[in-house]
Amino acid sequence: MTPSARAPRPPKASPKSKKRAPSTPPTPPVEIEEIELAGGGRPHPALGLGLWALGRWTPEDEARTKATIGRAYERGIRWFDSAEVYGNGRSERILGEVLARVPGAAPDAYVVTKVAWDHLRPAQVRAAIIGSLEKLARRSVDLYLIHGPDARVPLAETMPALEAFWKEGKVRAIGVSNFSVEELEEAARHLSEAKIAVNQLRYNLFLRDDVDPVQEYCRSHGILIEAYTPLARGLLHGRYLDGAKVPREVRQFAHRLFEPDILPEMLERGRALRDLANDNHVPLGSIALHWLRKMGAAPLIGASRPQQIDENLAAWAVRPPDRVLDRADRIARGDRA
Numbered sequence: 001m002t003p004s005a006r007a008p009r010p011p012k013a014s015p016k017s018k019k020r021a022p023s024t025p026p027t028p029p030v031e032i033e034e035i036e037l038a039g040g041g042r043p044h045p046a047l048g049l050g051l052w053a054l055g056r057w058t059p060e061d062e063a064r065t066k067a068t069i070g071r072a073y074e075r076g077i078r079w080f081d082s083a084e085v086y087g088n089g090r091s092e093r094i095l096g097e098v099l100a101r102v103p104g105a106a107p108d109a110y111v112v113t114k115v116a117w118d119h120l121r122p123a124q125v126r127a128a129i130i131g132s133l134e135k136l137a138r139r140s141v142d143l144y145l146i147h148g149p150d151a152r153v154p155l156a157e158t159m160p161a162l163e164a165f166w167k168e169g170k171v172r173a174i175g176v177s178n179f180s181v182e183e184l185e186e187a188a189r190h191l192s193e194a195k196i197a198v199n200q201l202r203y204n205l206f207l208r209d210d211v212d213p214v215q216e217y218c219r220s221h222g223i224l225i226e227a228y229t230p231l232a233r234g235l236l237h238g239r240y241l242d243g244a245k246v247p248r249e250v251r252q253f254a255h256r257l258f259e260p261d262i263l264p265e266m267l268e269r270g271r272a273l274r275d276l277a278n279d280n281h282v283p284l285g286s287i288a289l290h291w292l293r294k295m296g297a298a299p300l301i302g303a304s305r306p307q308q309i310d311e312n313l314a315a316w317a318v319r320p321p322d323r324v325l326d327r328a329d330r331i332a333r334g335d336r337a
């Protein structure tokens with residue numbers, strides 16, 4: 001496949017944009033740079049939208065989910081991250097539908113999806129990718145990831161199967177998620193020509209445990225770290241800092257951050273980060289997202305409504321100076337000095 005290196009283009013206007021509700025007035029797209037992948041394929045946008053918790057995947061929720069994806073595209077987001085497991089396939093189907101509605105959006109979008117950790121036998125991988133392409137209504141995806149390793153299935157089986165789709169052009173680049181250095185090394189051993197382009201990991205100012213051990217390996221092998229949960233489920237946008245109750249689903253899916261033994265300390269650090277943001281006249285979200293960029297990662301935000309897209313892009317549009325990002329790094333690690 002030939003990589004199409006091009007600068008981000010302003011999105012085409014949606015035919016429905018005239019009917020948009022007054023709460024979401026037209027706002028110009030935000031510029032998002034692209035990153036060349038050592039593993040080839042199209043240049044990878046530096047900021048993306050993840051479609052896991054985007055909607056709660058109920059039929060009632062579908063209109064808002066579509067509006068959120070549509071808003072993201074309209075505002076310049078091109079990287080959309082899905083997975084066969086998200087909403088049991090609804091996420092891929094809805095993304096395909098939204099992109100099909102806007103002329104030019106389907107080929108313009110940078111579409112990523114994943115094979116589930118329990119589908120890593122070659123026949124299962126084939127079924128998964130065929131199913132995903134069908135739901136997404138496309139012939140290929142820009143990046144295809146293994147959602148997570150499965151100790152019961154050797155990567156010697158999975159990687160050649162993935163590489164075969166790469167050679168067929170169904171997958172323009174190959175990546176993994178939640179992989180350790182040992183797993184990355186083992187995966188690379190079973191690719192003959194393709195390279196691992198991406199490792200998608202949980203990564204934000206507060207949660208670095210997954211990344212610290214693999215960062216050097218990824219850097220030296222040109223593997224881009226896609227950072228999921230970059231806003232710590234809204235905490236790094238200021239949510240929950242003033243005592244709002246943390247819903248159970250957030251506690252469940254945000255790793256240890258919201259556990260009662262840790263939360264008070266994290267809230268204190270979060271408030272110190274907010275003070276830093278206020279003192280420097282930048283949104284807290286800017287610090288969270290641009291700290292990740294400074295670490296070489298590409299943040300993959302979540303949002304469950306169009307307004308959050310606008311807020312997060314407003315945060316993205318402001319790049320705090322390095323001294324502020326460095327100070328934030330120290331505060332997030334617990335340095336009070």
Ligand SMILES: NC(=O)c1ccc[n+]([C@@H]2O[C@H](COP(=O)([O-])OP(=O)(O)OC[C@H]3O[C@@H](n4cnc5c(N)ncnc54)[C@H](OP(=O)(O)O)[C@@H]3O)[C@@H](O)[C@H]2O)c1
Nearest residue numbers: 050051052177228229230231232233234301302304308311
């Ligand atoms: N590979 C993996 O194993 C893996 C695991 C997890 C996630 N991911 C991917 O990474 C994506 C992002 O992860 P994430 O959803 O955990 O990221 P996140 O950006 O840290 O959290 C997103 C949530 O934060 C809240 N939020 C976002 N913007 C906000 C704002 N401006 N103000 C207040 N609250 C805001 C929303 O919560 P409410 O919806 O409650 O309002 C939103 O659903 C996922 O969608 C998925 O694609 C991958």
